[in-house]
Amino acid sequence: MFRYLVRRFLQMIMVFIATTFIVYSLMYLTGGDPIQALAGEKPVTDLQRAQLTVKYGLDQPFLVRYWNYLTDLLHLDFGTTLTGRSIKDILLDAWPVTMQLALIAILVTIIFGVTAGVIAGIRRGSIFDNATLVLTLIVIGIPSVVLAPLSQYLFTIQWKLFPTTASGNPTWYELLLPGIVLGSLSVATAMRLTRASVSENLRADFVRTARSKGMPGRRVIGIHVLRNSLIPIVTFLGVELGSLMAGAIVTESVFNVPGVGFQLARALKTEDTPLVIGIVSVLVIVFLVANLIVDLLYAVLDPRIRYE
Amino acid sequence: MTDFESVAATELHTATPGPAGDPNAPGQPHTLEVSKPRSASADAWRELRRRPLFWIALVIVALILLIAAFPSLFTSADPTTCALRNRMGAPSGAAIFGYDVQGCDVFAKAIYGTKNSLLVGTGAALLAGILGMVLGITSGYFGGWWDGVVSRIIDIVLGLPLLLAGIVFMKRVTNAGGGQTAILLALIAILGLLGWTTAARVIRSSVITAKQQDYVHAAKMLGAGSGRIMWRHILPNSLAPFIVIITMALGSFVAAEATLSFLGIGLRPPAQSWGIEISTARLYMRENAVPLIVPSTFLALTVLAFIILGDAIREAFDPKLR
Numbered sequence: 107m108f109r110y111l112v113r114r115f116l117q118m119i120m121v122f123i124a125t126t127f128i129v130y131s132l133m134y135l136t137g138g139d140p141i142q143a144l145a146g147e148k149p150v151t152d153l154q155r156a157q158l159t160v161k162y163g164l165d166q167p168f169l170v171r172y173w174n175y176l177t178d179l180l181h182l183d184f185g186t187t188l189t190g191r192s193i194k195d196i197l198l199d200a201w202p203v204t205m206q207l208a209l210i211a212i213l214v215t216i217i218f219g220v221t222a223g224v225i226a227g228i229r230r231g232s233i234f235d236n237a238t239l240v241l242t243l244i245v246i247g248i249p250s251v252v253l254a255p256l257s258q259y260l261f262t263i264q265w266k267l268f269p270t271t272a273s274g275n276p277t278w279y280e281l282l283l284p285g286i287v288l289g290s291l292s293v294a295t296a297m298r299l300t301r302a303s304v305s306e307n308l309r310a311d312f313v314r315t316a317r318s319k320g321m322p323g324r325r326v327i328g329i330h331v332l333r334n335s336l337i338p339i340v341t342f343l344g345v346e347l348g349s350l351m352a353g354a355i356v357t358e359s360v361f362n363v364p365g366v367g368f369q370l371a372r373a374l375k376t377e378d379t380p381l382v383i384g385i386v387s388v389l390v391i392v393f394l395v396a397n398l399i400v401d402l403l404y405a406v407l408d409p410r411i412r413y414e
Numbered sequence: 415m416t417d418f419e420s421v422a423a424t425e426l427h428t429a430t431p432g433p434a435g436d437p438n439a440p441g442q443p444h445t446l447e448v449s450k451p452r453s454a455s456a457d458a459w460r461e462l463r464r465r466p467l468f469w470i471a472l473v474i475v476a477l478i479l480l481i482a483a484f485p486s487l488f489t490s491a492d493p494t495t496c497a498l499r500n501r502m503g504a505p506s507g508a509a510i511f512g513y514d515v516q517g518c519d520v521f522a523k524a525i526y527g528t529k530n531s532l533l534v535g536t537g538a539a540l541l542a543g544i545l546g547m548v549l550g551i552t553s554g555y556f557g558g559w560w561d562g563v564v565s566r567i568i569d570i571v572l573g574l575p576l577l578l579a580g581i582v583f584m585k586r587v588t589n590a591g592g593g594q595t596a597i598l599l600a601l602i603a604i605l606g607l608l609g610w611t612t613a614a615r616v617i618r619s620s621v622i623t624a625k626q627q628d629y630v631h632a633a634k635m636l637g638a639g640s641g642r643i644m645w646r647h648i649l650p651n652s653l654a655p656f657i658v659i660i661t662m663a664l665g666s667f668v669a670a671e672a673t674l675s676f677l678g679i680g681l682r683p684p685a686q687s688w689g690i691e692i693s694t695a696r697l698y699m700r701e702n703a704v705p706l707i708v709p710s711t712f713l714a715l716t717v718l719a720f721i722i723l724g725d726a727i728r729e730a731f732d733p734k735l736r
Contacts, residue, residue, distance in 0.1 A: 120566065121573040128574065132582050240467075243725055247718030249669035251676045251689060252710040255696045259703050355577065356673060360696065374581065374677055382585055386578050394573055 110405065118398050125390050126179065130172050133383050179391075184384035187373075193384035196369055203276060204365035207358070208350045210278075210285025211292065212343060219293040220339055223300025227335070228327065230305045239301075242294035254287050254360040271362035284361040288354055292346045299342055303335040310334075337408050344400035351392055458654070461730040468726035474719035481525055482532040491522035493686055502702045514691075514705035515698045524709045527686040531716065534601045535668035541606025542667075543660045546613025551652070553614070554621030555644055564618075568611045576608050576670060584679040594685050601680060605667045613659045620652040654731040658724045665720030672713050688713040 141150055141158050150158075159165050166174070178185065184193035226235040261283055262270040268283040307313060308331055316326045355367035362368065366385060373381035462468050481488055491509060496518035503513035511520040553564035587600040624630060625648065633647050674680030675689030683690055688709040695705035 117569060121570050124570040125573045128570075128579070129582050132586050243722060244718060247665065247721040248714045249672060249717055251669070251673050251692055252714045255692060255699070255706055256710055258696075259699050259706060263700055263703075356676065359677075370581070371677055374585065374679055379585070382581065386582055389578055390574065393575055393578075397573075 111402070114398065114401055118394060122391070122394055123176075125394070126176060126387060127172060129383065129386055129390065130175055131168075133379065179387055184388065185380050187381045187384075188376075188378045193381055196381070197366065197385070197388060200364060200366045200369050203281075203363060204351060204354055204358070204367065206276075206278070207281055207285050207288060207354055207363060207365055208347055210281055211289030211350050212347060214286050214289030215292045215296045215343065215346070218289075219296030220300050220336075223297040223339075224304055224332065224335075226297065227301040227304025227308070230301075235301070238297060242297050245290055245294040250287070250291060250356045253290065254284075254357045257283065257287050258360055272364070274364060276363055281363065284357050284363050287361075288350060288357045292343075292350070295346075296339060296342060300335065300339055303338050304331060307331045307335050337404070340407060341400045341404045344396055344403060347396055351389055455654075458727075458730040462726060465726050465730070467722055468730075471719045471722040471726065474715055475723060478528060478532065478716050478719065482529045485525045485529060489519070489522045489525045491519040493518060493522040493526040494684055502698075505704070511704050511708050512702070514695060514702075520705045520708050523686055523691055524688065524712045527688045527691060527709060528712065528716075530598065530681055530685060530687050531668050531671055531713070533598060534605065534671040535664045535716075535720075537602035538605035538609060538667040539660050539664040541602060542610040542613060542663055543656070545606065545610035546659075547617060547649075547656065549610070550614035550617030551621050551644055551649065554618035555625060555640065555648065561618075564614070568614060571608060571611050574608065576605070576666075577673065579608055580604050580670060580674055581677070581679060584674055588679055588682070594681065597681055597685075601671055601674065605670055609663050609667060613656055613663065616655045616659055617652050620655060621648050624648045624651050654727070658728040658731070661724035661727065662721050665717040665724070668720070669713070669717050 141155055141162075141164070164171070182194060184197065186192055187196070222238050226232075226238050229235055258270060261267045269280050272280040272284070313326060313330055316330050317323075351366060354363075354365055355370050357363070358365045358367035359371035366389065370382065370385045370389075372378075373385065496513075496516045498517045500509075500513040500517035501515060503509065503517065505512040509519040509521060511524075514520050514523070549564050549567075553561040583604040584597075584600065587597060621644075630643060630647055633643050638647075671680055672687065672689035672692070675682075675687040676693045677689075678693070680689060681687040691709040692706060692713070695703075695709070699706045
């Protein structure tokens with residue numbers, strides 16, 4: 107276990123350095139003229155240019171600049187936007203909203219996806235099973251650029267069930283529809299995963315043993331099958347939480363939810379490169395940390411898993 | 415975005431190693447293997463033919479390909495000739511879904527948008543397929559340091575969520591001010607470079623199991639070279655899961671292109687793309703929802719068709735489900 111932990115941490119550090127390096131070099135190594143971008147349309151004199159070059163450390167070699175970016179990132183200093191706002195402040199404002207949204211999405215996934223998956227797994231081959239399989243296939247196949255605007259049209263304009271857009275300080279009710287839309291993308295995956303895992307465990311030896319010693323069916327399913335089936339689901343939900351943060355970009359910008367994804371979409375529209383880089387770097391880190399936690403959780407939850 | 419890929423991958427991993435399975439596995443009569451050398455794929459095809467969903471998906475894919483290749487067969491209107499006097503015009507004989515906010519023919523725009531979506535989707539799937547196939551098969555076959563290198567690269571690429579990396583990369587390309595062709599090629603490149611990992615992993619694991627099989631040892635004993643063994647003996651048996659992954663990835667690449675264009679960092683007007691249409695029509699949907707619904711339907715049907723196709727092939731090749 108200890109060796110696995112060390113290896114997993116080393117792997118995470120390597121992936122972290124590589125991904126941030128890719129993001130950074132893509133953005134800055136071949137990028138246009140950053141000083142002109144800062145000045146906008148205005149002409150930049152040679153003196154200003156020289157000053158700004160030194161101020162932002164652009165005279166340093168590329169690797170030194172990357173190192174500075176990396177250390178800033180680790181000190182939670184994400185720089186400022188083109189308009190001079192601190193990116194950290196923007197993220198601090200946006201993060202709780204995205205967390206709320208992700209929480210709703212995860213709840214939706216658990217309530218619908220896992221429940222349907224358990225039922226389908228127990229009654230494999232039934233009408234319910236086949237119907238949900240086809241249904242989830244359809245849900246998987248509809249990308250969020252379609253699902254978000256269409257559900258906004260149907261549920262807020264056609265039938266006025268929800269508010270069309272969220273306010274600056276959104277309530278749970280305002281976040282409900284975006285949360286359901288966001289969650290529906292992982293409902294299908296969660297359902298299929300649960301179904302596969304439950305139906306596999308139903309065939310396991312320990313279930314046959316439990317049945318043959320006369321244990322009631324409810325208890326066999328509830329204690330023996332479910333507990334073991336939920337291991338992959340828990341890990342899936344953990345990874346999903348990380349990718350939901352990133353996946354929220356379309357949903358949040360459609361429903362005007364002032365979360366991280368919304369800020370990213372706005373930064374793209376206003377061509378605010380430092381803000382884009384800042385948010386993407388943070389999201390990549392969140393994604394990596396979520397994956398790490400899930401991998402460790404996996405080893406804890408399932409004692410059968412032994413990593414050399 | 416790659417949810418279904420991971421599902422497909424997990425389900426594939428629980429399935430038997432290859433379409434041919436283990437010839438020595440109990441329950442599979444040996445006589446059948448002898449009398450019909452390619453029985454696995456023949457079985458799968460027989461299974462596939464019986465599925466209505468497979469045929470529906472196949473027809474949609476064929477239709478979409480036809481639309482992409484010959485858009486003028488389906489509409490005589492020009493998507494770029496727009497007249498403001500037609501703004502939000504009602505459906506008529508000339509334009510069956512009416513006009514959008516700029517007075518452009520909604521149906522013609524959706525028809526002409528098909529080509530770019532499919533170009534990006536197939537191009538990226540081809541690139542991801544080649545990368546995944548070559549890296550997966552060589553790393554699985556040779557193992558050792560090369561396997562280590564490839565596995566680390568896969569770790570790194572998986573650390574970058576498709577959409578986020580796509581955003582950074584496309585922001586670069588659009589900042590540099592490339593033309594439509596440059597943006598199209600960049601979309602193919604970035605989606606292909608980020609999307610090969612699942613295919614490579616699946617191929618790698620099926621190669622590792624295939625490598626232990628007797629027929630590979632026999633081929634080696636007969637003096638076959640590495641290239642011949644990989645190409646003639648291992649590859650055909652790893653093909654089914656690979657095709658499934660790539661078919662489904664194609665759907666997700668089409669969706670990713672629409673998402674990037676929707677966010678304003680993919681294709682840009684005057685290029686035709688479903689993502690662009692959805693993002694503009696969305697702003698006026700209170701007035702008229704048809705310009706939103708038409709490209710959305712095209713996009714959803716295309717992605718869906720590829721995913722159903724992949725799913726049907728996967729089920730047909732999975733002997734557990736028969």
